[in-house]
Amino acid sequence: MKQFISYGKQFIEQDDIDAVVDVLKSDYLTTGPVVKVFEKALSNYCGAKYCIAVANGTAALHLASLVLLNKDEKVLTTPNSFLATSNAILYAGAKPIFVDIAKDGNIDLDLCEEELKKDSSIKAIYAVSFSGRMVNQEKLKYLKDTYSIRILEDNAHAIGAVYNGIKAGSCTNSDVSIFSFHPVKHLTTAEGGAITTNSKELYEKMLTLRGHGMVKTPDMKPWEYEMRELGFNYRITDMQCALGVSQLKKLPQFVKKRFTIAKKYDDAFKDSIVKSLYTFDGKSSYHLYVVQVDFTQLKISKVELFNKMREKQIGLQLHYIPINKQPYYEKLGYGNENTPVMDRYYEECFSLPMYPLLSDDEQAYVIETLLEVLK
Numbered sequence: 001m002k003q004f005i006s007y008g009k010q011f012i013e014q015d016d017i018d019a020v021v022d023v024l025k026s027d028y029l030t031t032g033p034v035v036k037v038f039e040k041a042l043s044n045y046c047g048a049k050y051c052i053a054v055a056n057g058t059a060a061l062h063l064a065s066l067v068l069l070n071k072d073e074k075v076l077t078t079p080n081s082f083l084a085t086s087n088a089i090l091y092a093g094a095k096p097i098f099v100d101i102a103k104d105g106n107i108d109l110d111l112c113e114e115e116l117k118k119d120s121s122i123k124a125i126y127a128v129s130f131s132g133r134m135v136n137q138e139k140l141k142y143l144k145d146t147y148s149i150r151i152l153e154d155n156a157h158a159i160g161a162v163y164n165g166i167k168a169g170s171c172t173n174s175d176v177s178i179f180s181f182h183p184v185k186h187l188t189t190a191e192g193g194a195i196t197t198n199s200k201e202l203y204e205k206m207l208t209l210r211g212h213g214m215v216k217t218p219d220m221k222p223w224e225y226e227m228r229e230l231g232f233n234y235r236i237t238d239m240q241c242a243l244g245v246s247q248l249k250k251l252p253q254f255v256k257k258r259f260t261i262a263k264k265y266d267d268a269f270k271d272s273i274v275k276s277l278y279t280f281d282g283k284s285s286y287h288l289y290v291v292q293v294d295f296t297q298l299k300i301s302k303v304e305l306f307n308k309m310r311e312k313q314i315g316l317q318l319h320y321i322p323i324n325k326q327p328y329y330e331k332l333g334y335g336n337e338n339t340p341v342m343d344r345y346y347e348e349c350f351s352l353p354m355y356p357l358l359s360d361d362e363q364a365y366v367i368e369t370l371l372e373v374l375k
Ligand SMILES: *Cc1c(COP(=O)(O)O)cnc(C)c1O
Pocket: 056, 057, 058, 059, 081, 082, 084, 085, 128, 154, 156, 157, 179, 180, 181, 182, 191, 192, 193
């Protein structure tokens, strides 16, 4: 293999490029008509009533947290995510509580219930659809109804996922869901993100906060606007949204290709020392393909494996380092939570290349090389 195979990569075709160029030749580069087209296409796709496109997934999490959380409230979340998920809780002045994960890499909702029973000051759960696999929706609904808590689903990995008929981003059992359109995710706008919700009230608040907290109504003087909240500039451009609209049309193909790759990996590792984090059951849109290896049984360490694979032009990645063990979080007093499943996960797991453009030959090469290096 001559070309380096990374763990994730975007898929841009000529029609995507043309869509962006069309905007460049138009009157509006930003805050024009294409933002609304993208938002409408996303809310239609997910089956949510409202959608707000924003500058990136982190901005989406920030705006959602400002409307969902109050200062000092406790929020259950997962250590197995990108930093932005729990950082957003901190942005709102609230307090993340890290709960251990289940075997599939998602937050353990049974443990969440134990926490909720013990502590009535917990007001929300931030659940990440890790690797593209949505959390147990029946249990999520049960927790939301039973404990009257607010739910955010971080679906940055999971656009295109469907869990027993429930689409990621539909907010069927959550108040707000967010997406990221960073190039490694399912579809890209370079940088970009979106929020979906079925609540008109939350939608209007977040919309105002996206644009400096500014409001302009028909009864105002022509030049007038009012700043009613301390908002931000979290706008996304029309160029980016044009790319998003074009990419969204291809999402079903993208996901189908990821399914094919996932099934091939599943089959290849079935009787080997490489364990797939979960096997294909239609509940994941496979942003990541994570495998687990018990390195204590092997001569090779995880670092050596990463380095050897890199020499052979294959990029492995680790999703994720436990957030609660990051220096910043340790300074805040985190890091000593009882999370045995996450600890073991961190020792044993890593992600293999997974993206629509990964060819059959490349995939075969990844499988063959991994098994060879581990032997
Ligand atoms: C990528 C990602 C984010 C942040 O998205 P950006 O667009 O990079 O800001 C948040 N949560 C998860 C789980 C992610 O993977």
